[in-house]
Amino acid sequence: MRILSYSYPTALLALALLLGWEGYCRLAGVEPMILPSPSGIAHVLWLERAAIAPHVLATLGVATLGFTLSVGFAFATSVVLHFVPWVRRGLMPLFVASQTIPIVALAPLMILWFGFGLLPKVLLVILVTFFPMLVSLLSGYAAVPQAYLDLLRSMDAGRVAIFRRATLPAARGAFLAGLRISATYAIVATIFAEYAGARRGLGIYILAAKNNFRADLVLAAVVVSAALTLLLLGLLQLADRVTGRRFRGPADAAG
Amino acid sequence: MRILSYSYPTALLALALLLGWEGYCRLAGVEPMILPSPSGIAHVLWLERAAIAPHVLATLGVATLGFTLSVGFAFATSVVLHFVPWVRRGLMPLFVASQTIPIVALAPLMILWFGFGLLPKVLLVILVTFFPMLVSLLSGYAAVPQAYLDLLRSMDAGRVAIFRRATLPAARGAFLAGLRISATYAIVATIFAEYAGARRGLGIYILAAKNNFRADLVLAAVVVSAALTLLLLGLLQLADRVTGRRFRGPADAAG
Amino acid sequence: AQDLHDVSIALDWTLNSNHVGLIVAEERGLYDDAGLDVEILPYSDTASSALLASGAADFAYMTSLGFMTARATGADITALWVTMQHETGRLVYQSDNAEIARPADLEGKTYAGFGSAWEDALISTMIETDGGTPDYDTVTLGTGAYEALATGRVDFTLEVATWEGVNSELLGREQSSFAYADYGIPDQQNGYIGSRTDYLAENPDVVARFLSATQDGYEWAADHPEEAADILIGAGDFPNAELVRGSMQAIVEGGYLDAADQPVGGIDGDRLAAMARFLFDSGVLTGPGGETLEWPGDVSDWYDQGWMDE
Amino acid sequence: MLRVDGLTIRSGDQSVVSDVSFEVAEERLTCLIGPSGCGKTSVVKWLAGVLAPTLAAEGQATLDGAPVRPPDRAIAYQPQQDALLPWLTIAENAALGLSVRGMPRTEARRTIMPLLASFGLDGTEDAFPAALSGGMRQRAAFLRTIVQESRFVLLDEPFSALDAVTRLTMQDWLAARLVERPRGILMVTHDLHEATQMADRILVMGARPGRITADIPIDTPRGKRTEAALAEIRTSLRTRLLEETT
């Protein structure tokens, strides 16, 4: 009930948008090849569900693998950079620079270099999703209250013990924030990578739909991709809830 | 001097990377059509400077226009959303959803809808850069210390005066952070948009280089694009320095 | 100077020898003489027929497939010209691939594709005609296809004989090919220039001037292949000038531009209908609701060469 | 004379403060003490017109018998901590109340400048708050409050962020300022010592819900408020407070 009353402005606005779009399509008589109506998109989405399914699965597979590796890699890197300041100073600018590379240009080259298997796609997903997580993790580590570190150090805890007992749990919120940002890009990055070359996947589906002049199928695939991203975000939210009992509760009472 | 001694690990690492790459290209004898060497890229970049220049200018123009509009639009929207909570509740989920759209799919459709002119490109740049700024602004507004607001309210200041005198200046840091994130994407988003349709621009250049099997030119364009983004980030940093006398200085002494 | 009428044309691919007549007409002032300021739009990731249909361009240079798919799907566009009198596409594979001797051998092989539905119809028909089962693996790679073929990561792909074919030869790649027409595909003309029907109705004069000048351009190129190649090289960004020259030579030697029974650019209605029929019958064309399209019976309104009469 | 009558503040259906009535005398310092969470800040915020919108309040404030609806220019408010805006210079911060009322920048500065010296702030007018010590910041905040020329001033734990020594200095300093420019002051504090040193009257609040449980005049003249002279009243206040808590 509360969620309903909370989300009705969104629902209303979304509905108004869709109705406006539908009305425009019907009244102005735009060619569906150029701008299909929402009802048309919903219709083909239903008709083509069997054709889209394998592509969705392929994309999900690559995105999941790439994102998982990216999370692991970001975590490992963050630990190294946390403990070795000169590596951090050396690598961070390079990571920033890596974010300025247009993947449109890089993706076809990656396919050339690494073939059309999983590798180039996973690498592209990592390229896109790695950095926001790394930054969030490092800023999370840096935000641990000094008192926690001092306390553990005064107990004669070693660097690793301090990291495990204070730094890491304190960075949980920042990590989740980074995870959410990265997750928003994971599916889109996969689609990009597929677009440059793949056997199967939403990227291929979009490319084919475009080449066959089926704007309705392109938009249907966009809807599916957005739904996948929202699903991924929802899963993260769920994982947070399920695992985070220790990290919730009322805001810190004693300030 | 200080900046030199600070950035030498980066320079060292970057140099090692480039040397390794160069060495691999020379020793393994990879075809430059597949993986050009850094020296090869630098060389064609120099040779092709006259050919690349007009594309760079076109991209810069679109990126600047799109980014400027995006900043203005994000600011205007943030003000509206700040003052009208139900619009905020209604629109934010839609903005989040807009970030899950793969631009690969949308860009060609935008060209079909809005033609070859500036409009579709500017819209795509806005689509990509608008959201991080909006989020940063809103979180900046929310982070104003309540005491500042209470103080002004007790002086009988109106909503607009409070916003102008406390909320807005307090959000400056968050705004700049959002600006930096968005600026990182501005050039890349422009290249994307051009890729789907433009008369001129780095996107077109990259596409042509790719179809001519010129991996070296593709990478040269990537280098240029990265340089443009770093330039944009540098300009923002400079603008911050020049305008921010009031907002710098030692961290707040009285805690 | 006189007031020039602005027209724009979108290309099917990055500038190449197929477009030579347009460049020659532009560079030799034929368009100026016709009172036109022609903008040749650079190739982008959006199909030229889509750009044309949406009104983003006045004319489009389209692959036969691009034109027919768009037209069959309901775009209101009409073909006015065709560049190549014979199919320039062909199916290629590495000569040292001992497993491939005939299309039937493609069964179970890997194809590097470009992401359009017709490729499957084309290849399946060729395999079937040759007595094989059309069962093969597709990897969509776009331009990456040729590198993938050369490095053996895929078994076959499609190419334009007068461009990628020449390029492979220059690179010394040993490749063999099958002609579509030998295996059940109607021989088609290729490289249509078209416009929107409403544009035709409103600017018949502009259309006629544009296409006549274009025709003059291609005729001149056919007669002066070497000079035409140099004009093209001067107009575009060609990293490999030899490819352009070789390609022009191939076009002229192959008699692609002028057929005995046709003026340069002339459309053969029967062959267009045969190819369109093939597309409909192979079921690759679907409408906006996803339904398979019915053969309209008559496609003579798909093209219009009325401009040649003036 | 500023009066509060029958003030009740509710959060949902819980009373935060219940039927509180008291008065703040002209040119006198009234202290409000009580255990944490008893509602001291809420009372002051209500009088300043800045109560959180999630809290519902009933009650009446009157100024010399006439009803007032806060925020009102007769009542100035100084939030806990100093709330100096970090992007304004000390002069700009001090003039904030004047600027908000529409006084032009140069005139506001003219008003502030002669006062800086007596607030121990001469030479800092163009410095930013971050460059000042806690005590100087606190004085700048007082200057900002004082120049608003309101008859009454609400101070919410003005010294709680200062260290003990600076706090002692600032207490003396504020007392001296009040002799120069008398105001009716309502000051919230946690510190028994501070209350007994500075107040003309002490209002003691109890919790759950917040209400006034005692109203104690301090008659010892300021000059004679030594540790020894106040020992007794402090001990009784402490006992009372500890009782309130359990």
Add this chain to the structure above:
Amino acid sequence: MLRVDGLTIRSGDQSVVSDVSFEVAEERLTCLIGPSGCGKTSVVKWLAGVLAPTLAAEGQATLDGAPVRPPDRAIAYQPQQDALLPWLTIAENAALGLSVRGMPRTEARRTIMPLLASFGLDGTEDAFPAALSGGMRQRAAFLRTIVQESRFVLLDEPFSALDAVTRLTMQDWLAARLVERPRGILMVTHDLHEATQMADRILVMGARPGRITADIPIDTPRGKRTEAALAEIRTSLRTRLLEETT
């Protein structure tokens, strides 16, 4: 007996603390007071082995004459605020020092459980710190420090975040705990009142650079420390502190 000899702490070429020597007696409470920034926290952090790496220290700590290199198990440290880890339950927080030394989880819990009651924490063992009041959190932090069974305990302004009333209660409570389980305590405080109520000895620090300017034993027995009894010593301490500052 814990001794510090000739402790000098530098930040760059500025002295933060200069040639400080003092001792902390076994089973007695020593208070360290002084103006803000004089280096109290720095001295305590050095003794705890957690001085910021940007500060350079020279000096010697000895335990019964034998040199120690902090951190040392004989010396427990309780940071300013309570520093309870929000993601650990009260029991886990209290047992943190034990777990760090490698004591298994169940054994650590067995050690903690019987002590909860006397710390006023019974029933809270599986609650998270956020659910507790400031006083309860402070007690949990004390429990964490006490169970480490170190001979000496360093407390940096343990009560400064508490409101005045809770603070008074906690002072009494801590005094009672120290009677039960005596420790040598070095306690930094800002609060003269707190120092005179609780200390067996008061070390007064001066600033720029930090050094010890007085070492004052408080001989009044704890039972007799009324406001009146301490008035004199408090007045003299205040005068001394105010002098230090100017």
